[in-house]
Amino acid sequence: MxxxxxxxxxxxxxxxxxxxxxxxxxxxxxxxxxxxxxxxxxxxxxxxxxxxxxxxxxxxxxxxxxxxxxxxxxxxxxxxxxxxxxxxxxxxKMLQSKVEPFSNEMALRIIEEELRQPIEEVFDHFDKRCLAAASIGQVYQARLKDGSEVVVKVRRPKIDKKIKLDLYLLRIIAQKFAKTYPEMAAINIVGVVDEFAESIHKELDYYNEAANMLRFGTLFAQSEWVYIPKVYMEYTTRRVIVQEKIVGITPDSNDELMAAGLDPKAVASNGANVILSMIFRYGFFHADPHPGNMFIMRNNVVGLIDFGMVGVLRPRDMEFLANLSLGFARRNETSIADALITLCDIRYFDKRDDLIFRIHLLLQKSAHIPTDKLDFSKMAQDCINIITRFGLQIPGGIFMLIKALATIQKVAEHLDSQLPFTEMVKPYAKELLAKKYSPKKMANSLFDLLKSYGTLISNLPADVGEIIYKVKQGQIHHKVSFDDEAMFRRLVRNFGFQMGYAIMLVGLFIGSIILQVTKVDLPYSNFLIWISSALIFMAIIRWLFKKK
Structure with missing residues (x-):
């Protein structure tokens, strides 16, 4: 060692x-x-x-x-x-991730090490006072040589090694927990830890955050609702990221916004539309849109920061959310239940009727509430709570999605209590489903299906020939496994006894008839016929009335 x-x-x-x-x-x-x-x-x-x-x-x-x-x-x-x-x-939910900042001298040293040049050669001005501190890094204000105002985020020293150690120990604890309580397999606690490890490793690498910013910047380059700050890739490394400084007001107070000549209702609408566009149109969204990560700029434009945590949705996840949204709008418990079952990647669910009934009871609680007043994120969370009680596993990204929706809904309704958030979701859901079932999409799907069948038919003779050849050569093997081997052995043993008993009875009956025909003078031949007939009759009656 x-x-x-x-x-x-x-x-x-x-x-x-x-x-x-x-x-x-x-x-x-x-x-x-x-x-x-x-x-x-x-x-x-x-x-x-x-x-x-x-x-x-x-x-x-x-x-x-x-x-x-x-x-x-x-x-x-x-x-x-x-x-x-x-x-x-x-x-x-009350856990606080705010921590004491590490020394400014250490932060400056890390920046110079990462940029491989002195601070003075990169920045025209650098404020050496920490602007904000979090669990992974802390932020400083600066100005580049070209006059651009920027913020510099630097990762805590040795935080990656500490987190790797914690993740290693956390996974051991999760494995012990899963082994000790196998009846809780539906929770998949080891999978949760692995998901968390992947997420936090991405946050530790500022290249990931920079890539997210560039992607969002491209998607919303022409948007009038949102502003994504510029990221300076030439000054960005795994431990340091330099990005444009956004000047604006955090959406915490309606009074402050109105004093600055901004419209809280327009801000609420813009913020909600931004997140809904990210989710329904692109399947790529800011996963933590709380007020601290927003700055309201001129013309009620929402500026977003902190892209370390983002969510990515599969087409199936997006379709689930669209069907769920329209199910809420139409108060249709069947479509909501089917959307949840599809999300869990299950083709046949034997408790579907029970699930529909549970969803029906949930919808009844809000039966007299207008659609525009429904709490969309809460109802979505309630549906997730219901499906988890059936022991089904929900994809981890869905929980991040529900959290993002709940956060932006809370922010938007704080600014505008009359905001019809559920009604705002409907057009996005309809647009998503319309794209899925558009003639072009359907034609492409049909073409792919026909192509698959064509490939299957063209390969069928060769595949059949290969199978027959392997059968002749004795190369085809089929392995059968059983979860409960003891039960299987008992089943085979009972079946063997029953088959032996049946063969014995039938043999006795046939033999007694032969004796009766060939040896008429034997006194016990009639007795054997009656006994064997009675036993066969009793076996048939027992089989007919046997419990399935």
């Missing part, structure tokens, strides 16, 4: 001990609180009107102590009703 492996093992051990200590402290306190002394102390604190925290709150504090990796994982779990109970999800 070389020194690098020894050092890595040392780091894993140290980090594991830190995590173990924090988790052990949490469980020890929880255990003590459930003792008579703990309950007495709790009642005493309540009487003294002191702050008493619940178990979910204490769990949240513990996750925050574990560090940014676990905080981000907790935030993702907060949007996964298939993994976490509702009361825990509400608490996990």
């Amino acid at each position: 070389n020194l690098a492996n020894i050092y890595t093992s040392y780091l894993k051990t140290v980090r594991f001990m830190q995590i173990f200590g924090i988790i052990f402290s949490f469980f020890w306190k929880e255990m003590m609180l459930r003792t008579p002394w703990g309950r007495y102390k709790r009642r005493k604190q309540i009487k003294a009107q002191k702050q008493v925290y619940s178990t979910p709150e204490r769990l949240r504090f513990t996750i925050e102590r574990l560090g940014p990796t676990y905080v981000k994982f907790g935030q993702i779990l907060a949007d996964r009703p298939d993994v976490v109970a509702e009361h825990l999800r509400l608490e996990l």
Whole structure:
């Protein structure tokens, strides 16, 4: 074992001990609180009107102590009703990822290392005070030599190594959990951890964020609703990203917007249309459109920042959302249920009627509410909650989608309480389905289908010839496996006994007839005929009335 492996093992051990200590402290306190002394102390604190925290709150504090990796994982779990109970999800939503900034000197050193030249040679002015800090990086203001105002985001030192260690340990914990509780396989906790690992690795690499910005910039280059800041690729690396500074007002306060001569209702409409366009037209959307990632510019244009977390939808996901939207608008529980089943990639679902009934009950709760007043994101989340109770697995990207819709709906309705968000979704859903069933699309699908059948027919003689040849050569093998081998053995044994019994009875009956014909003087031949006939009759009756 070389020194690098020894050092890595040392780091894993140290980090594991830190995590173990924090988790052990949490469980020890929880255990003590459930003792008579703990309950007495709790009642005493309540009487003294002191702050008493619940178990979910204490769990949240513990996750925050574990560090940014676990905080981000907790935030993702907060949007996964298939993994976490509702009361825990509400608490996990309160996790804060804000952390203390690291030293400005270290940040400047990283920037110079990444750009391979002194700060003064790249920037005309660089404000060495940290503008904002987050779990992965922090931001500074600067001005390039050509006079462009920019923001510089720099990744925390050694954060990638720390996160890799945390992910390694987190996956071990998930595997142990899945092995200990196999009955919870539908949750697929290891898959959730792997999804999270892929997402956070992308956030660690600023090239991914730069690529997202360039793609959104191309998609919305002609849009009047949104502005995507320019990214300076010549000054961007895996640890540093330089992008255009956006000047505007965050959409937190209607009064501030109106004081600046902006229209909150137009801002709400523009913001909603931007995210809906991303989702329904491109299947590529900003996954965290909260007010902190928005700046409202002149003419009510929405400027977006922070593209580290984006969502990508498959055509099936987009079709699901369109059918779900129109199902809500038409109050059609069958189309909603079918959309959910299709999303889970299931062709036949034996509990479909039960699912339709559950959706029907959900729609009945809002039967007297006009369509334009429906809470679209909440109803979508309720449908996801229903389908997860049937043990079906939802694609991970859908949870990110629901979160993005809920966030932008909340922001938009804060600016305009009368905004008909559900009605705004309908045109996008109809446009998506119209494209899918357009004559051109249908013609292309038909052409592909005919091409597949043509290939099948042309290859059929050769395939059949190959199969026959392999059969003759004894090269065809078919492997059959059974989940429950003991049950299969019992089944084969019972079948063998029954077949033997049937052969014996039939043989006895035929033999007694032969004896009767050839040896008329045998006294027991009639007895054998009657006995065998009776036994055969009883076997037939038993078979007819046997429980299936």
